[in-house]
Amino acid sequence: MSGTQTFEVRNLVFVSGERFPALIDGDTGVPDFEVTLYVLTQLRTRNLSASTLTASTRSVMFGCQVLEYMGVDLQNRINQGKLLEPGEFDRLMDSFFWTQEKLRQALSQSTEKPAPNRVLSLESVRKSVPAVDNSQTINADTAATRLLYFRDFLKWKVDRSLFALAATHENYQGLTSAKEFMVGTINARMPKGSAKNDLDARQGLSSEETVLLLESVKLDSDQNPWKSEFIRVRNRLIVHLLLNLGLRKGELLGIKVGDMNLEKNELTIHRRADDFEDPRSIQPNAKTNARILYVDQELASALHAYVVKYRQAVRGARRHPFLFVANGSGAPMSIAALDVLFSDIKDKFPSKFERLSAHILRHTWNDKFSEVMDKHRVGEAKEEEARSYAMGWKSGSGTAKVYTRRHVRKKANEVSLELQARFSSLDKQ
Structure with missing residues (x-):
């Protein structure tokens, strides 16, 4: 792989509906042979999701670009029975942020x-790294994931070369040792994220933020960010579905008109990996279990009105079964378009919604769910079972804890304040 700065990852859609990420040369349009072979033989056979395959391919592309920036011709190094020097590992690890x-x-x-094989001093390597501000870096969790994917690719690439050598070849032992050193060094230097830090964890919207959000998407509101009547109707419905049902983005955009049974006020969430009916190269898909959810009469009526009055009036919408469509083309709404929806709201209220997103509404649903469960004094086990079904999680998986931080913290603070009041009253006696 050379000239990697001109490469890009494209999702190819097979006739069967399967999505396959390919590293494409932007100049020639030809996929990179080695990376394609790696994804086909090492990842695709493990039945990984399309999003995981894409993330892995992007990580491999990024790592190869970093080596190019460093002036390292990896294949040439392998041919000589060498890989990276210690100072180069430092530079590689820093660049993955x-x-x-x-x-x-x-x-x-x-x-x-x-020069491709010139050994550099650690000090010269550090001085050559350009200054990077915080806006140009990613978090440790993302860097670690990216590095894991690239490490596995490097190991496979070296093993492939070793397989072609006889054990008695002059480079065999040196390359084997270099591979072990490389894997050990990357593992030892793997970035440690802050995923377990509850203070930094995402939480739902506050009551005030929720009220403002609902006000902003009212069809006749002066604060509504959109001018088109169709977009106002569609986007209001999207916000209400996300907020009332706690859906993921992929689940929402994967809903088909036939998934609704409005006579029974039911909406079925399906998992449809590699759906041949979906023309989107990046297919939105449910990550969780299929399930039937109930909607109230107001939401059911809004869904019915959207389908019969607005969706069918959009040219191109009848060519596919997906519920939410793009204005103008009628194509299935994309993940990028959904993200723009929330960007529009944040732009309208720049000081109010710094962390608004589709997934934040899933956290908001969980906060409200906890409040209702407390109000009805539902036991912890029953609450977790009900929450897991509504969210599509496997019962007993423990995933619920990720979405209940705000409520747990609120309850802990309430108890703390009550204890403080008791101690204060004792002090005054």
Whole structure:
């Protein structure tokens, strides 16, 4: 793989509906042979999701671009029975915290690259790394995931070369040792994330934020960010579905008109990986279990009105079965378009919704669910069972804890304040 700055990851859609990410040369349109072979033989056979395959392919592309920026010809090193030097590992690890845009800038600005196999001192390597501000870096969790995927690719690439060598070859032992050192070094330096830090964890909207959000999507509101009547109707329905049912983005965008039974006020959430009816290269899909959810009469009426009055009036919408469609083309609404919806609301209220997203509404649903369960004094086991079904989680998986932080913290603070009041009253006696 050479000239990697011109490469891009494209999702190919097979006739069967399967999505396959390919690393494509932007100049020739030809997939990179080695990366395609790796994804086909090492990842696709493990029945991984399309999103996981895409993330892995992007990570491999990023890592190869980093090596290019460093002036490292990896295949040439392998042919000589060598890999990276200690100082180069430092530079590699630091670069994996860069955004793709930062790496792209670094590649375009790099005019003097070291010779492919020249050993550099640690100090010279550190001095050559450009300054990076915080807006051009990713978090430790994302960097670790990216690095894990690239580590596995590197190991496979070296093993493939070793397989072609006889055990008595002069480079065999050196390359084997270099591989073990590489894997050990990357594992030892793997970034430690803050996923378990409850203070940084995502939580739902406050009551005030929820009220403002619902006000902003009212059809006749002066605060509504959209002008088109169709977009106002569609986006209001989307916000209400996310907020009232706690759906994921993929679940929402994967809903088909036939999934609704409005006579019974039922909505079925399906898992449809590699759906041949879905023309989107990046297919929105449910990550959780299929389930039947109930909607109230007001929401059912809004769904019915959207389908019969608005959706069918959009040219192109009848060519596919998906509920939410793009204005104008009528194509199934994309994940990017859904993200724009929430960006529009944040732009309308720049000081009010700093962390608004579709997934934040899933957290908001869970906060409200906890409050209702407390109000009805539902036991912890029954509450977790009901929550797991509504969210599509496997019963007993423990996933619910991720979405109940705000409520747990609120209850803990309420108890703490009550204890403080008791101690204060004792002190005054």
